[in-house]
Amino acid sequence: xxxxxxxxxxxxxxxxxILLVFLAILFETRAFSELKQARTAVAAGNFEAADRHxxxxxxxxxxxxxxxxxxxxxYQMGLAHLREGRKQESFHxxxxxxxxxxxxxxxxxxxxDLIEAIxxxxxxxxxxxxxxxxxxxxAITSEAAVYLNLYDQDPSSNQRWYFLAVLGFLLWIGAGFxxxxxxxxxxxxxxxxxxxxxxxxxxxxFIYGYAMWIFAMKxx
Amino acid sequence: MxxxxxxxxxxxxLKEPNYLLxxxxxxxxxxxxxxxTPAVGWRDGPELVVTATYLDIAHPAGFPxxxxxxxxxxxxxxxxxxxxxxxxxxxxxxxxxxVLGLWLKKIHLLDxxxxxxxxxxxxxxxxxxxxxxxxxASVEVEVYSLNLFFIVALLYCATCWFVGQSIGWLMAGGxxxxxSCGNHAALALYLPVLIxxxxxxxxxxxxxxxxNKSNYTIWMRILILAGLFLVGxxxxxxxxxRSNLDYLPINFGQPNNWESFFYHVSDAKDRNVxxxxxxxxxxxxxxxxxxxxxxxxxxxxxxxxFVLAGLIYLWRRYQILSVALITLIMINMGFFxxxxxxxxxFLPSFLAWFIFLSLGLGQFGRWLGRFFSARRSITxxxxxxxxxxxxxxxxxxxxxxxxxxxxxxxxxxxxFASLPPETVLLxxxxxxxxxxxxxxxxxxxxxxxxxxxxxxxxRNSPTFSKQKFPMIALPLAADGQPxxxxxxxxxxxxxxxxxxxxxxxxxxxxNEAFFLSPYIKPELNFRWLGQILxxxxxxxxxxxxxDFEAYLNQTxxxxxxxALGNDPPxxxxxxxxxFYIVRPVLEFVNGQGNYQLAEKIIRRFFERFTDxxxxxxxxPYDAALNAQAFISELLFRQHRFDEATLELKKLxxxxxxxxxxxxLLGISLASxxxxxxxxxxxxxxxxxxxxxxxxxxxxxxxxxKYHSIQIAVDFLNEKINYFKRHGLTNAALTTELFQVxxxxxxxxxxxFPAPALSETNQVF
Numbered sequence: 001x002x003x004x005x006x007x008x009x010x011x012x013x014x015x016x017x018i019l020l021v022f023l024a025i026l027f028e029t030r031a032f033s034e035l036k037q038a039r040t041a042v043a044a045g046n047f048e049a050a051d052r053h054x055x056x057x058x059x060x061x062x063x064x065x066x067x068x069x070x071x072x073x074x075y076q077m078g079l080a081h082l083r084e085g086r087k088q089e090s091f092h093x094x095x096x097x098x099x100x101x102x103x104x105x106x107x108x109x110x111x112x113d114l115i116e117a118i119x120x121x122x123x124x125x126x127x128x129x130x131x132x133x134x135x136x137x138x139a140i141t142s143e144a145a146v147y148l149n150l151y152d153q154d155p156s157s158n159q160r161w162y163f164l165a166v167l168g169f170l171l172w173i174g175a176g177f178x179x180x181x182x183x184x185x186x187x188x189x190x191x192x193x194x195x196x197x198x199x200x201x202x203x204x205x206f207i208y209g210y211a212m213w214i215f216a217m218k219x220x
Numbered sequence: 221m222x223x224x225x226x227x228x229x230x231x232x233x234l235k236e237p238n239y240l241l242x243x244x245x246x247x248x249x250x251x252x253x254x255x256x257t258p259a260v261g262w263r264d265g266p267e268l269v270v271t272a273t274y275l276d277i278a279h280p281a282g283f284p285x286x287x288x289x290x291x292x293x294x295x296x297x298x299x300x301x302x303x304x305x306x307x308x309x310x311x312x313x314x315x316x317x318x319v320l321g322l323w324l325k326k327i328h329l330l331d332x333x334x335x336x337x338x339x340x341x342x343x344x345x346x347x348x349x350x351x352x353x354x355x356x357a358s359v360e361v362e363v364y365s366l367n368l369f370f371i372v373a374l375l376y377c378a379t380c381w382f383v384g385q386s387i388g389w390l391m392a393g394g395x396x397x398x399x400s401c402g403n404h405a406a407l408a409l410y411l412p413v414l415i416x417x418x419x420x421x422x423x424x425x426x427x428x429x430x431x432n433k434s435n436y437t438i439w440m441r442i443l444i445l446a447g448l449f450l451v452g453x454x455x456x457x458x459x460x461x462r463s464n465l466d467y468l469p470i471n472f473g474q475p476n477n478w479e480s481f482f483y484h485v486s487d488a489k490d491r492n493v494x495x496x497x498x499x500x501x502x503x504x505x506x507x508x509x510x511x512x513x514x515x516x517x518x519x520x521x522x523x524x525x526f527v528l529a530g531l532i533y534l535w536r537r538y539q540i541l542s543v544a545l546i547t548l549i550m551i552n553m554g555f556f557x558x559x560x561x562x563x564x565x566f567l568p569s570f571l572a573w574f575i576f577l578s579l580g581l582g583q584f585g586r587w588l589g590r591f592f593s594a595r596r597s598i599t600x601x602x603x604x605x606x607x608x609x610x611x612x613x614x615x616x617x618x619x620x621x622x623x624x625x626x627x628x629x630x631x632x633x634x635x636f637a638s639l640p641p642e643t644v645l646l647x648x649x650x651x652x653x654x655x656x657x658x659x660x661x662x663x664x665x666x667x668x669x670x671x672x673x674x675x676x677x678x679r680n681s682p683t684f685s686k687q688k689f690p691m692i693a694l695p696l697a698a699d700g701q702p703x704x705x706x707x708x709x710x711x712x713x714x715x716x717x718x719x720x721x722x723x724x725x726x727x728x729x730x731n732e733a734f735f736l737s738p739y740i741k742p743e744l745n746f747r748w749l750g751q752i753l754x755x756x757x758x759x760x761x762x763x764x765x766x767d768f769e770a771y772l773n774q775t776x777x778x779x780x781x782x783a784l785g786n787d788p789p790x791x792x793x794x795x796x797x798x799f800y801i802v803r804p805v806l807e808f809v810n811g812q813g814n815y816q817l818a819e820k821i822i823r824r825f826f827e828r829f830t831d832x833x834x835x836x837x838x839x840p841y842d843a844a845l846n847a848q849a850f851i852s853e854l855l856f857r858q859h860r861f862d863e864a865t866l867e868l869k870k871l872x873x874x875x876x877x878x879x880x881x882x883x884l885l886g887i888s889l890a891s892x893x894x895x896x897x898x899x900x901x902x903x904x905x906x907x908x909x910x911x912x913x914x915x916x917x918x919x920x921x922x923x924x925k926y927h928s929i930q931i932a933v934d935f936l937n938e939k940i941n942y943f944k945r946h947g948l949t950n951a952a953l954t955t956e957l958f959q960v961x962x963x964x965x966x967x968x969x970x971x972f973p974a975p976a977l978s979e980t981n982q983v984f
Contacts, residue, residue, distance in 0.1 A: 011243070181388045
């Protein structure tokens with residue numbers, strides 16, 4: 001480090017680092033604590049509590065660490081229920097897993113492989129539940145297809161338009177402030193100096209951002 | 221010795237107070253993040269998570285700025301969507317502290333005659349950061365934290381203009397003011413403050429007065445400011461653009477035309493509440509006293525002299541600012557006059573009072589400087605900061621559990637997850653939480669969640685569409701097109717269409733869902749459903765504070781006053797709904813072991829809804845059965861067997877097929893000495909539920925007790941064979957074990973005298 005380093009940049013970088021380490025520790029400790037409670041509940045045969053704690057562990061989602069382990073273990077628990085004929089319990093475990101992952105979505109959906117594996121089971125369970133045990137296989141399959149269509153819809157899709165809407169908003173707000181400070185430089189004079197080149201650029205950014213904001217909001 | 225470059229840099233960093241202020245604000249934000257609610261939260265929190273995720277239309281006035289800014293943090297790939305929005309509040313809280321600190325520093329630099337001490341000005345910041353209302357706003361999903369940031373930022377812009385930096389700061393303030401009104405429309409109320417600052421303020425300001433400004437200058441300022449404000453406030457266009465889309469999870473009021481738009485952004489829905497507050501002159505002094513007490517308690521009583529000192533200082537040095545802040549307090553308190561429990565509504569007032577406190581402390585620090593060295597004065601300010609952190613920090617840390625639970629998510633989870641496929645779920649006061657479950661967690665995409673007061677409310681409700689609810693059946697007109705939502709009696713038609721399509725219809729009451737379909741008659745006009753909503757809202761306060769008697773009274777009075785007298789169809793249904801509302805209370809009280817209170821509540825219920833001519837409960841069948849079973853078991857648990865017997869007989873009359881009622885009746889009769897009737901009741905129970913080992917053992921026990929052990933053993937042999945034949949292994953094993961107990965007499969205890977025969981009989 002030498003004296004030429006910008007102190008402002010240094011403090012900002014340091015703050016970002018502190019914040020990152022802090023968040024990583026916070027998320028991992030909370031996810032791990034929930035994961036531990038979930039494992040204890042599984043050992044005691046209390047599957048409802050296990051579902052809840054696994055769900056809450058995934059709530060502390062990070063692309064690494066205990067929340068990922070929790071998702072994997074909850075999936076395995078659901079499969080174990082299924083193998084041992086506990087369909088109801090397996091339905092609830094899978095529902096929890098699917099919901100927790102969907103609630104952690106960003107511009108992408110975490111663990112889409114697990115969700116894709118779960119959805120057909122959920123759809124089939126609902127179809128059997130609706131039609132009853134005496135319904136024929138064909139009817140159950142076609143009913144399940146309707147539910148599968150609903151459950152397969154990805155709630156994190158269409159983020160491109162949302163992104164453009166927010167970008168447009170930030171552009172016109174930012175350009176608006178920039179224009180104001182270019183125009184009104186003097187302490188008490190309201191008549192702006194016209195014809196500035198930089199003003200034209202920022203005015204264009206403002207109009208472009210505004211138009212993009214409106215259009216993207218309509219499309220999102 | 222000259223310092224090495226590395227050390228020079230370090231010193232420069234530490235000596236620059238803005239960096240320290242920034243790091244302190246960062247630490248405050250991190251503390252808020254630790255305390256922040258991890259899921260969607262309560263009240264408006266779940267709604268705001270949904271509206272931020274989908275850029276939806278929130279309740280009036282819509283909060284478009286909040287939704288657009290928080291949308292950015294929803295992409296952070298850490299935690300759940302709910303927690304990301306809590307983190308946004310935490311960051312906005314920290315940013316408020318930072319900008320406020322900068323503003324206080326500006327005031328310190330501005331005053332060349334009596335500059336308040338900067339360390340003492342900042343010594344008050346931990347008290348603001350950890351004061352309950354500010355902390356609460358910064359750890360939950362709400363708009364208030366960002367709102368305070370905007371207020372402080374506007375104050376900063378105005379002050380920059382005052383100190384002669386450039387008129388651009390005033391214009392930026394106008395633009396920012398428009399944008400911030402999009403965060404919370406109540407900010408528009410403070411327009412007089414802005415006008416005050418614009419007309420009378422200006423470079424090198426000190427006293428109130430026009431000071432030779434020409435009319436032209438003032439009008440130019442106002443016109444340009446108004447234009448910039450309008451550009452900023454155009455963020456509300458989000459409402460008009462987005463509300464035209466059919467698939468928005470929350471499209472409150474559907475403000476897609478100018479009339480509904482102005483109705484929405486002006487919060488006309490709550491106009492009467494605010495107007496009644498402003499016009500409540502009769503209670504003026506009561507409410508003024510209340511607010512004064514509240515504000516001073518948030519800042520501590522010992523802080524009051526410093527608040528007054530700060531106010532006097534600001535009045536003497538920067539009159540225009542003090543008038544602006546007092547105007548802000550008056551507008552804030554006047555508009556939210558009646559909202560005595562709405563702490564968040566008074567945050568702007570609280571902020572203004574806090575500014576006075578900081579300035580008072582700054583003056584105190586300057587006064588101390590006369591007697592002590594600067595180093596000692598700074599040390600004392602540091603000690604005050606420590607006192608603030610130590611006295612308030614731990615209590616806020618322990619309070620975090622209030623906010624940090626997952627309760628809001630868990631409350632409806634099991635109900636929601638267990639609903640039958642394609643259920644139509646009618647929801648009301650907790651609708652926001654349910655919408656969050658459906659959209660943020662996507663728990664059950666096949667369930668259609670309907671806000672039931674909206675079925676007949678075209679003013680606030682959006683149109684129902686298949687795009688939004690793919691599984692519902694829409695009522696159709698003769699030409700096969702979906703009927704308009706404004707069709708008279710739409711609720712009845714909507715429910716009839718879904719009943720005809722065999723959709724199970726559930727209703728959510730007090731956090732529990734009840735199967736409603738059997739009670740719905742197509743000819744019933746459901747417009748009255750909306751009337752239940754105010755009842756739920758008013759009585760919920762009593763429910764949440766645990767005053768269950770008050771809860772019951774309010775609920776029952778509501779039904780008497782509003783429903784029973786006015787609406788014959790509701791008069792038929794009211795007892796059932798009332799029972800559904802009070803049942804969770806009964807179960808809770810009962811679970812706590814408070815049988816007396818539970819009995820008091822259910823007896824009141826029985827008194828109110830028993831038909832005097834027939835002596836029967838005026839309830840639909842399953843609700844009557846439920847109520848009767850509840851009172852029977854309640855009396856039974858208290859060993860009041862004579863009363864329990866009477867109630868159990870009524871229960872059996874209602875449902876002769878329930879073996880458990882006969883079991884309880886048998887035990888009750890036996891306890892009263894009617895052995896033969898007890899045996900008859902238990903035999904009936906055994907016949908009604910032959911697979912139940914509990915009934916078998918109880919009957920055999922009484923046979924051994926009142927007839928002979930041999931008869932009991934024979935009966936048990938018969939039952940063991942029955943269980944084995946039907947593959948009930950566990951039941952057979954349990955029964956065999958009991959048979960062994962009957963056949964093998966207990967060993968004589970070596971240390972105690974043998975019990976008398978009568979006592980032995982009591983054991984069995």
